Amino acid sequence: MSSTEENDIIFIQPHLLSDLLKHEQNQIVVEFWDTMHKHAVLLGDIPSEPNHGIFFIAGTLLKAGYKVDALDFHAYDRYLRYSEGRKVEYSDIEESIRTKKAKVFAISSKTVAINRAIEIGRIIRRNHPSAVIIFGGLHPTLHGQELIKENPEIIDYIIQGEGEEATLELLQHLEGDRDINEVKNLLYMGENGEVIINEKRLICDIDIDNLPYPAYELICRESSPIVPRILSARGCPHSCAFCSITYYYDRKYKLRSPESVVAEIEYMIEKFDIDFYCLGDLTFLLNREYTHKICNLIIERGLSNVKWWCQTTIGRVNKEDLELMKKAGCIQVAFGVEADDQAIINAVDKPYSVTKTEEQCRLVKEMGMTVQNYWLIGLGGDTKESIERRIEQIKYYIENNLTDSIHISVPVPFPGTPIWSDPGRFGYKINHTDFSQYWMNCDELGYGKPVVDLENLTADHLYMYWFLALSAATESFKKVVANKDNTFSHFRPKGLFDSDSFEEIPAFF
Ligand code: B12
Numbered sequence: 001m002s003s004t005e006e007n008d009i010i011f012i013q014p015h016l017l018s019d020l021l022k023h024e025q026n027q028i029v030v031e032f033w034d035t036m037h038k039h040a041v042l043l044g045d046i047p048s049e050p051n052h053g054i055f056f057i058a059g060t061l062l063k064a065g066y067k068v069d070a071l072d073f074h075a076y077d078r079y080l081r082y083s084e085g086r087k088v089e090y091s092d093i094e095e096s097i098r099t100k101k102a103k104v105f106a107i108s109s110k111t112v113a114i115n116r117a118i119e120i121g122r123i124i125r126r127n128h129p130s131a132v133i134i135f136g137g138l139h140p141t142l143h144g145q146e147l148i149k150e151n152p153e154i155i156d157y158i159i160q161g162e163g164e165e166a167t168l169e170l171l172q173h174l175e176g177d178r179d180i181n182e183v184k185n186l187l188y189m190g191e192n193g194e195v196i197i198n199e200k201r202l203i204c205d206i207d208i209d210n211l212p213y214p215a216y217e218l219i220c221r222e223s224s225p226i227v228p229r230i231l232s233a234r235g236c237p238h239s240c241a242f243c244s245i246t247y248y249y250d251r252k253y254k255l256r257s258p259e260s261v262v263a264e265i266e267y268m269i270e271k272f273d274i275d276f277y278c279l280g281d282l283t284f285l286l287n288r289e290y291t292h293k294i295c296n297l298i299i300e301r302g303l304s305n306v307k308w309w310c311q312t313t314i315g316r317v318n319k320e321d322l323e324l325m326k327k328a329g330c331i332q333v334a335f336g337v338e339a340d341d342q343a344i345i346n347a348v349d350k351p352y353s354v355t356k357t358e359e360q361c362r363l364v365k366e367m368g369m370t371v372q373n374y375w376l377i378g379l380g381g382d383t384k385e386s387i388e389r390r391i392e393q394i395k396y397y398i399e400n401n402l403t404d405s406i407h408i409s410v411p412v413p414f415p416g417t418p419i420w421s422d423p424g425r426f427g428y429k430i431n432h433t434d435f436s437q438y439w440m441n442c443d444e445l446g447y448g449k450p451v452v453d454l455e456n457l458t459a460d461h462l463y464m465y466w467f468l469a470l471s472a473a474t475e476s477f478k479k480v481v482a483n484k485d486n487t488f489s490h491f492r493p494k495g496l497f498d499s500d501s502f503e504e505i506p507a508f509f
């Protein structure tokens with residue numbers, strides 16, 4: 001697209017990486033990731049994932065005939081760090097935005113990136129004073145009223161929750177074709193400074209079988225590597241205390257038809273020549289019969305040579321499921337284990353039995369697939385002793401080949417989570433609301449000191465234990481890396497590019 005051509009809408013992904021360059025980061029953290037990468041290739045929840053939500057909405061708008069573009073400052077930041085050893089600066093972002101023309105600029109943000117999103121909004125306002133600026137995604141959905149009241153000069157509209165149909169309706173409103181009251185999921189300031197919240201569209205009212213496919217071509221162009229997230233469901237029926245999704249989807253859950261899911265997989269394979277995708281549901285395998293239908297359809301349509309990943313909770317898989325999943329191309333199952341202590345798991349309303357954890361991981365490994373585990377340090381009720389036990393358990397899982405890759409997080413009271421609205425009930429005190437410090441510490445994007453104290457442990461203690469857990473896990477990974485028989489054979493999907501393949505990415509701007 002030439003820079004002078006006007007778009008109807010440009011979606012913007014703020015930069016996500018920590019302010020620290022790799023060599024400035026804590027070496028315990030750097031060594032942990034470097035060592036684990038020698039053992040296993042991370043297949044899901046990886047730093048190179050694009051913001052899928054943007055491409056989902058873009059698919060709907062393109063189908064409706066709008067001119068749409070996307071600017072991914074996270075991808076650009078990663079590129080600059082690898083190619084020039086420097087971070088993206090707001091001056092780079094301004095340079096890019098200055099040359100773009102659009103009626104609407106649409107910024108997506110998670111909680112930890114919200115200050116950057118606001119700063120990018122300020123740049124847009126300065127350079128394109130007459131453009132409409134909308135915000136959407138997790139944080140604007142769950143903290144919308146406060147956000148718009150604090151930034152009325154930057155944000156014109158917030159779209160809360162699912163963005164496909166709501167953004168289309170908003171564009172129609174801006175063209176004079178729809179009354180503002182008919183734009184669902186909309187939040188904006190009225191003439192007297194009051195916050196107006198329109199009717200919400202529930203996921204049960206969305207025809208998720210017939211939504212257009214995500215327009216990944218906008219960022220990846222035809223030949224670039226991509227790892228699509230295929231969603232077979234929206235939402236999650238559970239309400240774990242530390243999870244943003246609980247209120248985001250109003251505890252609702254809706255499945256797509258297996259036929260539409262597999263048609264999308266087929267489309268992605270044909271269009272982008274992928275060799276890997278994520279079945280990106282929050283909790284895949286909630287419905288056994290449904291999972292079997294999807295796997296059987298994948299096999300019937302001859303698509304099982306393309307590999308995939310999924311995540312679920314402990315207790316959801318049995319041998320029969322795993323045999324079928326493997327036949328259909330699954331190569332890794334990720335489990336949200338969180339902790340090994342049933343009382344602690346019960347206290348955060350996570351519905352599973354810890355007695356099953358080892359058996360479930362072992363089963364996946366015995367079937368010839370790999371396991372990814374998510375652990376949490378600092379759940380309500382945690383003590384020094386319980387955390388020290390958990391670190392021993394993490395070591396046990398790595399050294400006994402029960403897990404191939406792990407994420408170790410700290411709980412964060414994101415707006416909208418039960419631990420945000422009622423921290424005392426879960427044993428937390430929230431220390432501050434500087435959202436730029438709200439890191440979960442689970443991936444290579446960034447980390448920071450936890451923002452909560454527990455009854456018996458301060459944020460300093462939790463931070464120290466998090467480092468201790470990483471350090472212990474690093475030593476365990478070193479042991480298994482040294483033992484060649486124990487090392488996972490590296491399947492490296494072509495979409496998971498690293499520094500060596502950055503030249504494959506076309507120009508960002
Ligand atoms: C894939 C993923 C990632 C990827 C890709 C992220 C990216 N490039 O944006 C990676 C691995 C990089 C990642 C990183 C992080 N993630 Co993450 N991630 C997810 C995950 C599993 C799936 C997101 C997804 O693709 N959903 C499917 C799409 C279709 O839905 P969606 O993104 O919500 O988009 C829809 C709407 O929100 C809306 N929408 C979205 N954007 C916009 C923009 C506009 C303008 C409009 C109108 C609408 C709109 O419309 C979309 C279509 O309906 C979610 C869990 C979840 N299901 O949401 C966690 C999740 C989003 N991540 C989370 C977190 C905490 C993080 C990290 C902070 C972890 C960390 N390092 O500490 C980092 C973020 C770093 C940062 N600085 O911001 C939290 C967010 C909590 C919060 N309130 O912010 C979630 C909810 C998981 C959780 N633990 O609760 N993540």
Ligand code: SF4
Binds near residue numbers: 236237240245313350
């Ligand atoms: S942590 Fe997982 S199972 Fe729990 S509410 Fe969130 S998505 Fe659902």
